[in-house]
Amino acid sequence: MPAYPAPQPTPGPEQPQWNIPSITEDTARDAFSLYVSSKCCYSSAPVKDGVITNMEAFNTYRYRLETFTESRSTEWNHEPYHGQPVDAFSQQPPGPWDIPARAPTFFVEGEQKIKVPYTSSMKPCHGCVGMGRNPCKDCAGSGNKVCWVCNGSGYRHGDDRCLQCSGRGRENCAKCQGQGSKLCDMCRGKQQLLVYINLIVKWTNNTDDYVVEQSSGLQLANLSKVTGKELFRDSQYMVYPLMGFPDPMVVQAAQRLVGDHQGKFSQTSRILQQRQTIELIPVTKVTYTWKGKTYIYFVYGNEFKVHTNDYPATCCCSLM
Numbered sequence: 001m002p003a004y005p006a007p008q009p010t011p012g013p014e015q016p017q018w019n020i021p022s023i024t025e026d027t028a029r030d031a032f033s034l035y036v037s038s039k040c041c042y043s044s045a046p047v048k049d050g051v052i053t054n055m056e057a058f059n060t061y062r063y064r065l066e067t068f069t070e071s072r073s074t075e076w077n078h079e080p081y082h083g084q085p086v087d088a089f090s091q092q093p094p095g096p097w098d099i100p101a102r103a104p105t106f107f108v109e110g111e112q113k114i115k116v117p118y119t120s121s122m123k124p125c126h127g128c129v130g131m132g133r134n135p136c137k138d139c140a141g142s143g144n145k146v147c148w149v150c151n152g153s154g155y156r157h158g159d160d161r162c163l164q165c166s167g168r169g170r171e172n173c174a175k176c177q178g179q180g181s182k183l184c185d186m187c188r189g190k191q192q193l194l195v196y197i198n199l200i201v202k203w204t205n206n207t208d209d210y211v212v213e214q215s216s217g218l219q220l221a222n223l224s225k226v227t228g229k230e231l232f233r234d235s236q237y238m239v240y241p242l243m244g245f246p247d248p249m250v251v252q253a254a255q256r257l258v259g260d261h262q263g264k265f266s267q268t269s270r271i272l273q274q275r276q277t278i279e280l281i282p283v284t285k286v287t288y289t290w291k292g293k294t295y296i297y298f299v300y301g302n303e304f305k306v307h308t309n310d311y312p313a314t315c316c317c318s319l320m
Helices: 024-036 045-049 220-225 247-267
Strands: 053-055 060-080 110-115 121-122 131-136 145-146 170-172 182-183 193-211 229-236 271-279 283-290 293-300 303-306
Touching: 024 045, 024 053, 024 283, 024 293, 024 303, 045 283, 060 247, 193 220, 193 247, 220 303, 247 271, 271 293
Parallel strands: none
Antiparallel strands: 053 283, 060 193, 060 271, 110 193, 121 193, 131 182, 145 170, 229 271, 283 293, 293 303
């Protein structure tokens, strides 16, 4: 593994306006209307007649660390032999990390299988013991089966000879065309296999998120599928924990995750690139009244997703 470069402090992001203004009432109502229309059992009355009484922003930060790694493993493989070169023992095979693989696109997962040079040998097919064919399981190798029309008697009614089997009481097996055996699926009838070692190169984007707790009442799990306003992005071979960010909880999470990733993934794979980002996710708690009672819903993320636990106008229905 290559040695880590000496870490250089990454300048903390300049401090622009860290808060996102609360959304407007029209935006909140439109998001609520879209959410309700997606529910087959929700009446639109609370959207049309409800009165918004309060809107409170609970914007929160999400720190994300991505570590893009390359791992290599080997496995035995085989294919029907039809004259391919056999090179096992002609010279020493290269090690897993000595074999060139295609250059990956950072942070895009993928896999490549490469035949390892100087590992190919030939052997009789173990699927058919070198015969090229296997007994047909449908007819137990006999090539024929009891006629399903006459049940083996050769006759249908009285002296009427069965036309299906021409009175033989048996008919050719459709699976093997009456041969009693089928082409071996493993060697495709070649009787021999080329056996070799495959190198499996796997590129994985290992991601961890940290979302700062907010006191709105919206569960953090709701925020996992939305995006926010990106405030900071840093991509390097090895990132250094960010400095100077105004929220100390984000700084502490970055320090912990960077240390965890560099310790964990450098032991089992090769780290190719790391990326850390900070997003500000908008969360607005909307309070409204309908028919004299108070309810709440949340609008969150750049997608204006909506969540509510107490929608007041639902009906019970079943899909036929």
